[in-house]
Amino acid sequence: ILNVEQSPQSLHVQEGDSTNFTCSFPSSNFYALHWYRWETAKSPEALFVMTLNGDEKKKGRISATLNTKEGYSYLYIKGSQPEDSATYLCADSGGAGSYQLTFGKGTKLSVIP
Amino acid sequence: DAGVTQSPTHLIKTRGQQVTLRCSPKSGHDTVSWYQQALGQGPQFIFQYYEEEERQRGNFPDRFSGHQFPNYSSELNVNALLLGDSALYLCASSLAGFSSELYGYTFGSGTRLTVV
Numbered sequence: 001i002l003n004v005e006q007s008p009q010s011l012h013v014q015e016g017d018s019t020n021f022t023c024s025f026p027s028s029n030f031y032a033l034h035w036y037r038w039e040t041a042k043s044p045e046a047l048f049v050m051t052l053n054g055d056e057k058k059k060g061r062i063s064a065t066l067n068t069k070e071g072y073s074y075l076y077i078k079g080s081q082p083e084d085s086a087t088y089l090c091a092d093s094g095g096a097g098s099y100q101l102t103f104g105k106g107t108k109l110s111v112i113p
Numbered sequence: 114d115a116g117v118t119q120s121p122t123h124l125i126k127t128r129g130q131q132v133t134l135r136c137s138p139k140s141g142h143d144t145v146s147w148y149q150q151a152l153g154q155g156p157q158f159i160f161q162y163y164e165e166e167e168r169q170r171g172n173f174p175d176r177f178s179g180h181q182f183p184n185y186s187s188e189l190n191v192n193a194l195l196l197g198d199s200a201l202y203l204c205a206s207s208l209a210g211f212s213s214e215l216y217g218y219t220f221g222s223g224t225r226l227t228v229v
Contacts, residue, residue: 004155034217043116044156044203046217089155093214099146099169101218103155 004092006104013080014112020076021107023090027071032093034101035064035075039086047075047088080111115140117221119204125227126194132226134189138206139219144168145187146218147179148203156203162187163209191226199228 005024013019025033032051036044048057053068061078077084087108091101118137126132138145144163148156158171162181181187185206191198202225205218 032214036217036220041222043222044220046219049214049217051214091155099144099161099213100158100171101146101148101156102158103148105153105155 004090004102004104006088006090006107008107009105010108010110012110012112015080015082017080017111018076018078019080019109020074021088021109023073023075023104025071025073025090025092025102027068029095030068030071030092031096031098033066033068033073034091034093035073036089036091037062037086038089038106044089075107077109080109082111082113085109085111117204117206117219119202119221119224121224122222123225123227125229128194128196128228130194131190131192132194134191134202134204134224134226135186136189136204136206136221137186138204142206142208142219143185144207144209144213145181145185146205146207147187147189148205149173150201150203150223151197152200159189194228196228199226201225 035047038044048064050066055066063076066073087106089106091103120135146161147159150156160170161168165181176192178190201223203223204221207213
């Protein structure tokens with residue numbers, strides 16, 4: 001994998017459902033993987049920065065896992081709420097010494113009340 | 114606590130013109146990065162400024178230039194605008210050292226540039 005790829009592009013879930021989406025990134029020269037949550041007309045908000053293989057982070061109902069050897073991260077949302085509706089972006093920070101984030105195109109989540 | 118502020122929020126320019134976008138970083142931050150998000154794409158890195166110098170640059174032509182001031186605020190300048198420069202321009206700030214690796218970057222809500 002040469003680029004950062006996210007799937008699915010979009011999904012609609014019912015309120016209360018749990019959901020997950022995937023971020024794939026180049027596994028070579030890995031340094032850090034960022035997740036951002038971006039509500040329409042607002043600023044992207046940092047959710048997690050993950051650096052270690054096997055890392056798992058949690059923030060309320062949202063959690064993320066990281067597999068650096070195979071180059072993927074999963075974001076999970078438990079019991080989705082309408083306020084979770086947003087675009088979720090992941091970004092590879094490149095190797096050590098790089099200041100550039102390489103973003104995927106995002107997964108747009110819509111939670112239906 | 115004011116986050117990252119960007120101005121203007123929207124603007125319309127004519128092809129061939131020049132534009133300047135402005136960014137004030139979050140209080141306490143000293144590093145500013147600029148990203149371009151075209152329709153249907155993820156944000157793409159333009160460059161990062163630290164200590165008033167361009168520290169790293171993405172794959173953008175020289176028409177894109179920037180500046181950082183002693184108060185850490187920053188400008189993005191785009192010359193000879195093309196229709197393809199129409200996009201959302203995001204500014205992100207951080208504290209040099211480790212903060213972005215631990216906490217991520219703080220983004221503004223962007224400037225929507227339309228070139229006609």
